[in-house]
Structures are given as C-alpha cells and as structure tokens.
Amino acid sequence: MLRLVVLGAAAGGGVPQWNCGCRVCQAARTEHPELRSTQASIAISADGDHWFLINASPDLRQQLIATPQLHPQAGKLRHSPISGVILTNGEIDAIAGLLSMREGWPFTIYAHPKVLSILEANGIFNVLSEKNVRRLPIEVDNTFEPNLPDGSPSGIEILSFAVPGKSAWYLEGEVHPSSKDSAGDTIGLRVRDKASGKYFYFLAACAAINDDLRSRLAGAPLIFFDGTVWRDDELIAAGLGNKTGQDMGHIAMSGDHGAIQSLAGLDIGRKIFLHINNSNPALLHASPEREIAERAGWQFPADGTEIVL
Numbered sequence: 001m002l003r004l005v006v007l008g009a010a011a012g013g014g015v016p017q018w019n020c021g022c023r024v025c026q027a028a029r030t031e032h033p034e035l036r037s038t039q040a041s042i043a044i045s046a047d048g049d050h051w052f053l054i055n056a057s058p059d060l061r062q063q064l065i066a067t068p069q070l071h072p073q074a075g076k077l078r079h080s081p082i083s084g085v086i087l088t089n090g091e092i093d094a095i096a097g098l099l100s101m102r103e104g105w106p107f108t109i110y111a112h113p114k115v116l117s118i119l120e121a122n123g124i125f126n127v128l129s130e131k132n133v134r135r136l137p138i139e140v141d142n143t144f145e146p147n148l149p150d151g152s153p154s155g156i157e158i159l160s161f162a163v164p165g166k167s168a169w170y171l172e173g174e175v176h177p178s179s180k181d182s183a184g185d186t187i188g189l190r191v192r193d194k195a196s197g198k199y200f201y202f203l204a205a206c207a208a209i210n211d212d213l214r215s216r217l218a219g220a221p222l223i224f225f226d227g228t229v230w231r232d233d234e235l236i237a238a239g240l241g242n243k244t245g246q247d248m249g250h251i252a253m254s255g256d257h258g259a260i261q262s263l264a265g266l267d268i269g270r271k272i273f274l275h276i277n278n279s280n281p282a283l284l285h286a287s288p289e290r291e292i293a294e295r296a297g298w299q300f301p302a303d304g305t306e307i308v309l
C-alpha cells in the first residue's frame with residue numbers, strides 16, 4: 001500500500017504570494033481562505049511509519065505542523081518519521097525547505113548530481129552536516145529504493161527520468177556549478193510500492209510533452225503534473241511579470257500543446273495538477289478555466305489531501 005499526502009500544491013510564492021495583489025491572491029487573503037495553498041511537495045510512505053518527501057518547499061515547517069503523520073512519535077524527545085527527501089529540481093521552492101530540517105535528525109537527500117552540485121556550491125546547506133544527512137545521487141533511467149534510517153529497504157521503488165525543463169531560475173546567466181551537460185536539471189519520477197505494484201508519476205515541472213512521455217504516462221493509475229500556468233503568456237498579460245511559462249520551463253494547461261490536450265485519452269486513472277501558480281485562473285472554483293480542466297478529468301488538490309494507492 002502506498003500512502004501519499006499532498007503537503008502543498010502551489011508554485012513558487014504560494015497562494016497568496018506575499019507581494020501579489022492579483023485576483024487569486026486577493027481572494028485567498030479575504031473572502032476565500034480555501035484558496036490558500038503552500039508550495040508544492042508531497043510525502044509518501046509504504047508502511048505508514050516512515051515517510052519520504054518529494055521536494056522540500058520553503059513552507060515545510062508549516063506543512064509538517066499541519067500533517068499528523070509527520071509529527072514526532074509520542075514519548076520520544078527527538079524523532080521524525082521523515083527518512084529522506086527526494087529532489088526533482090534545484091528551484092528554491094523545491095530545496096529551501098531543507099534548511100528547516102537542520103536540527104540534527106538523520107535523513108538522506110536523493111537528487112540528480114546536477115542538483116547535488118547546487119547544494120554543494122551553496123555553503124548554507126552545510127548546516128545539514130554530512131554526519132547526519134547523507135546526499136546520494138540519482139541516476140536517470142535507473143530505479144533505486146530509498147532506505148530507512150536503520151538501513152532496511154523502504155519498500156518503495158523510484159524510477160527517475162529526464163523531463164524537458166530549465167535550470168533553476170536563480171542560475172539564469174550564471175555558470176552552473178555542475179560541469180555536466182544540460183540533462184538532469186528537471187527529472188520526473190515513477191514511484192512504485194514494491195509489495196502491491198501500485199504506482200504513480202510525479203512531474204512538478206515539465207516544459208513540453210512529447211510522444212515518449214505520453215506513452216510513459218499512458219495507463220498510469222495516478223499522475224501529479226505541472227499546473228503552473230493556464231496559458232503561456234499569463235503573467236505578462238496580467239501585468240504580473242515579464243516571463244512566459246516556457247521561459248520558466250513550464251508547459252501551459254491550455255492550448256493545443258498544453259497539458260490538458262496533450263494528456264487526453266491516455267487512460268490515466270487520476271490526474272492531479274500540482275505546482276499551480278497564483279496567477280492561474282483555474283484556481284478560482286467558479287472560473288471557466290476550472291470548468292474546462294475539471295471536465296477533462298483534472299483535479300486540484302487542497303493542501304493535506306491524502307491518497308492511498
């Protein structure tokens with residue numbers, strides 16, 4: 001049995017974003033608190049006792065308070081059910097939460113060597129001492145099974161694969177700390193429970209959907225997919241920024257080459273958008289955009305949503 005908790009569903013900045021007055025952020029601050037959402041991360045477990053995070057958002061502390069499954073075991077002075085963190089990219093909204101895990105509890109970070117090189121190049125992450133916090137490279141197109149703190153297998157098999165994407169935003173125009181080629185900045189994951197064979201896909205960032213990706217996702221019981229923007233030029237059109245979704249490495253939900261159209265008819269059991277930016281009108285429950293997405297079978301999770309596979 002694979003247990004999942006959506007710790008947060010929002011893109012960078014969350015909903016509402018601290019400095020944003022767009023209609024979604026305004027509504028989330030005032031009459032529609034149900035729109036509030038923390039930055040994207042999910043927790044997974046095969047045994048219900050030991051958990052792994054997929055990405056560690058800057059909202060991690062708040063997310064852990066809100067999630068009883070991730071509280072310290074009763075009666076223990078120091079404890080966390082979190083055995084490891086799997087990183088799918090090096091963006092701030094995927095890695096900054098690691099800094100909230102610095103109080104001496106042992107766990108393992110799993111990431112592509114390119115993302116590990118970003119952690120290494122930023123001395124602030126040395127607060128996670130190597131004595132307690134191991135950093136293990138993820139090899140693309142190979143499976144691995146994260147371990148529990150005592151070294152025993154977790155029962156979770158993870159396959160990583162390259163996804164069209166971009167380097168972390170803050171590295172734009174900078175020399176990437178890794179000397180390797182461009183692959184590895186963004187990866188997708190297939191997460192499988194070894195006992196039951198149940199699995200799901202996780203792609204919080206994806207710039208394009210090609211035939212390879214379509215055939216990979218076909219027939220999956222569950223996918224979490226990049227829902228950053230509704231349309232590519234949404235931030236520019238709303239006067240909120242000067243970048244398109246593509247500039248940021250994110251496919252749009254709508255349009256002929258968007259996620260909804262590209263992933264239609266693939267017999268996917270449950271389709272959930274994740275990493276949804278506050279500029280995205282589909283966040284508004286009564287919007288025509290939301291209706292189109294829901295009619296195509298897509299769901300928008302509230303923070304704290306639990307799923308059992």
Ligand SMILES: [Zn+2]
Binds near residue numbers: 016020024279
């Ligand atoms: Zn906003």
